[in-house]
Amino acid sequence: MTTQILQKVDHSALKTNQIIIISLNVLAFILNLPILAALVALVMGIGSALKIPGFGFVYKNLLKPRGWMKPDVLDDNPEPHRFAQFLGFLFMTAGSISLFLGATVLGWSLVWLVVALAALNAFGGFCVGCAVYYWLVRFNLPGFTKNPPAGTFPGMKPGMGASG
Amino acid sequence: MNSEVLLRFGLAIVIIGLGTFAYWFINQRLLVRASHNIFTLFKKLPNKPVLVYFTTPDCAPCKTVQRPAIDRVSNLLGENLEIVEIDATQRPDLAKVWCVMSVPTTFVLDAHGEARYVNNGVARAEKLLEQIQTL
Numbered sequence: 001m002t003t004q005i006l007q008k009v010d011h012s013a014l015k016t017n018q019i020i021i022i023s024l025n026v027l028a029f030i031l032n033l034p035i036l037a038a039l040v041a042l043v044m045g046i047g048s049a050l051k052i053p054g055f056g057f058v059y060k061n062l063l064k065p066r067g068w069m070k071p072d073v074l075d076d077n078p079e080p081h082r083f084a085q086f087l088g089f090l091f092m093t094a095g096s097i098s099l100f101l102g103a104t105v106l107g108w109s110l111v112w113l114v115v116a117l118a119a120l121n122a123f124g125g126f127c128v129g130c131a132v133y134y135w136l137v138r139f140n141l142p143g144f145t146k147n148p149p150a151g152t153f154p155g156m157k158p159g160m161g162a163s164g
Numbered sequence: 165m166n167s168e169v170l171l172r173f174g175l176a177i178v179i180i181g182l183g184t185f186a187y188w189f190i191n192q193r194l195l196v197r198a199s200h201n202i203f204t205l206f207k208k209l210p211n212k213p214v215l216v217y218f219t220t221p222d223c224a225p226c227k228t229v230q231r232p233a234i235d236r237v238s239n240l241l242g243e244n245l246e247i248v249e250i251d252a253t254q255r256p257d258l259a260k261v262w263c264v265m266s267v268p269t270t271f272v273l274d275a276h277g278e279a280r281y282v283n284n285g286v287a288r289a290e291k292l293l294e295q296i297q298t299l
Binding site: 011025029030031075089112116120123124125150152155156157158 | 168169172173175176179180181183187222223224225265266267283285
């Protein structure tokens with residue numbers, strides 16, 4: 001096993017992002033607002049472009065300064081999380097386009113798929129997009145270079161979860 | 165609130181409920197599997213709660229956080245708790261049958277050998293004590 005340099009990744013910012021994505025998507029479904037789903041897709045896309053969690057600004061500017069959410073900083077690779085968000089963005093974009101084209105079952109199914117995967121990550125500690133990233137590393141694809149932190153199953157949250 | 169919104173709200177609740185049930189069900193299956201695997205650790209049940217702790221030598225949080233937490237629990241409960249530490253690199257067979265995907269992972273089993281809690285990732289001493297006290 002080769003040694004790799006890990007970075008500090010605040011999983012609270014990621015969790016906030018996931019919970020907001022879940023909440024807004026469920027709200028979009030209940031109120032039948034495809035535009036809200038499209039807005040979520042847009043924010044996720046901007047987040048992917050800027051290499052930050054799309055809704056991380058809520059954590060950074062509101063939840064963290066007021067102490068409503070404590071930092072959960074772990075040694076981890078940020079790249080798989082960015083990739084996971086990008087995958088979510090693609091699904092959300094496809095879902096939103098489907099909704100606007102009238103394919104409501106397909107559109108809402110894609111939105112719910114994103115909700116399910118975000119929930120699995122937020123509450124179960126398993127990031128499917130990250131697992132896909134680590135799986136793609138095996139194929140030596142350009143840009144996919146990071147291995148899971150030592151002792152961590154690909155996609156699972158690194159173990160230092162409950163410090164502080 | 166019109167009927168369509170209510171209907172969609174109900175549908176959302178059903179979908180979330182099904183997802184939650186699926187997650188709970190998978191966790192229960194893991195615990196049942198762990199209960200069945202108690203005899204991979206003991207020939208005879210120790211008749212007291214058991215803490216099964218999976219670790220690896222290169223797991224930093226195991227050394228810095230999980231080990232001290234387990235030491236604290238051990239000091240507080242003494243002989244009333246059986247602690248089994250497993251190095252997953254030495255015993256990959258056990259890690260596989262217990263479905264351990266990351267370290268540290270801790271299982272809390274009651275005196276009858278039934279797995280009641282599983283903690284993926286670091287579990288603080290307070291959390292472990294709370295779980296053991298509910299057995």
